[in-house]
Amino acid sequence: MAELKKEQFVIKGKDTIRMESISRPSLSFWSDAWRRLRKNKSAVVGLCIVAIYAVLAIFAPIFSPYTQSEMDVNSQNAFISAAHWLGCDSTGRDMWTRIWMGARVSLSIGLISAVLNMCVGAVIGGLCGFYGGKLDMIVMRIVDLLYGIPSLIITILVMMVLGKGIAPLIVAMCVVGWIGTCRFVRGEVYRIKEQDFVLAAKVLGVRDFTIIIKHIIPNILGMLITNLCMAIPGAIFQEAFLSYIGLGITPPDCSWGVICKEGIQYLRYYPHQILIPAFFVCTTMLALNLLGNGLRDAVDPKLRGTE
Numbered sequence: 139m140a141e142l143k144k145e146q147f148v149i150k151g152k153d154t155i156r157m158e159s160i161s162r163p164s165l166s167f168w169s170d171a172w173r174r175l176r177k178n179k180s181a182v183v184g185l186c187i188v189a190i191y192a193v194l195a196i197f198a199p200i201f202s203p204y205t206q207s208e209m210d211v212n213s214q215n216a217f218i219s220a221a222h223w224l225g226c227d228s229t230g231r232d233m234w235t236r237i238w239m240g241a242r243v244s245l246s247i248g249l250i251s252a253v254l255n256m257c258v259g260a261v262i263g264g265l266c267g268f269y270g271g272k273l274d275m276i277v278m279r280i281v282d283l284l285y286g287i288p289s290l291i292i293t294i295l296v297m298m299v300l301g302k303g304i305a306p307l308i309v310a311m312c313v314v315g316w317i318g319t320c321r322f323v324r325g326e327v328y329r330i331k332e333q334d335f336v337l338a339a340k341v342l343g344v345r346d347f348t349i350i351i352k353h354i355i356p357n358i359l360g361m362l363i364t365n366l367c368m369a370i371p372g373a374i375f376q377e378a379f380l381s382y383i384g385l386g387i388t389p390p391d392c393s394w395g396v397i398c399k400e401g402i403q404y405l406r407y408y409p410h411q412i413l414i415p416a417f418f419v420c421t422t423m424l425a426l427n428l429l430g431n432g433l434r435d436a437v438d439p440k441l442r443g444t445e
Contacts, residue, residue, distance in 0.1 A: 181432020259319025
């Protein structure tokens with residue numbers, strides 16, 4: 139890798155004394171962002187928690203001696219033990235297996251819905267910001283109309299029409315989830331398209347598609363990734379809430395929201411059945427928010443010269 143070398147000099151009277159050479163590697167944007175992200179301890183902690191939970195969600199149910207629906211009548215409401223690491227629920231199902239099977243569903247729904255919302259919002263907002271005119275006016279009026287209605291109400295109505303399940307839940311969460319990304323991307327594209335390098339490309343006759351791919355998208359990609367990381371916790375919480383009120387995942391499938399719904403009935407007598415899934419929901423949302431804050435600081439070009 140090429141290195142940028144600087145030499146430090148000290149002037150004493152008429153003599154110039156050469157001090158030791160200062161070397162710093164020349165880093166790309168993403169390399170520099172990763173370097174600054176690693177310096178953020180809270181972001182690293184959040185990244186480690188998310189990575190650990192993702193690995194356990196993939197592999198823990200595979201190596202577990204129990205299945206998510208297997209019942210042990212002799213272990214109903216059992217507390218944490220060597221046989222059942224997180225105890226059992228009211229029907230004797232192993233909580234360790236159900237927690238990580240539920241993590242598969244909750245994390246998958248949160249990630250898929252957040253990615254779809256980002257893609258749809260980025261495309262619509264990018265077109266509105268780049269071309270403007272009647273397209274921008276019509277789309278923004280639709281966005282303003284949807285903003286006037288609570289998103290949770292729209293999601294519940296869609297779920298009542300489509301029914302319960304993973305696919306209807308993702309569709310319902312994507313009906314209005316793209317609005318925030320759309321407005322954010324539209325504003326960024328409006329700002330970037332007035333920059334000199336974009337205007338120069340237009341003067342040279344570069345096609346709009348090429349300008350968008352080579353100039354617009356790279357300049358908003360970092361902020362899109364940060365916005366995605368911040369949107370995943372909200373999607374996970376929304377899935378948990380909808381499953382909790384009975385509009386999301388249905389048995390025999392399980393998610394963290396379903397486990398919380400089943401455990402709340404025994405809060406007074408067997409609190410571990412609600413506290414354990416609630417702990418994983420809270421720590422996941424906290425970790426993703428810490429990671430999102432770290433990414434936001436790492437990809438901010440204004441902070442590159444402050445270190």
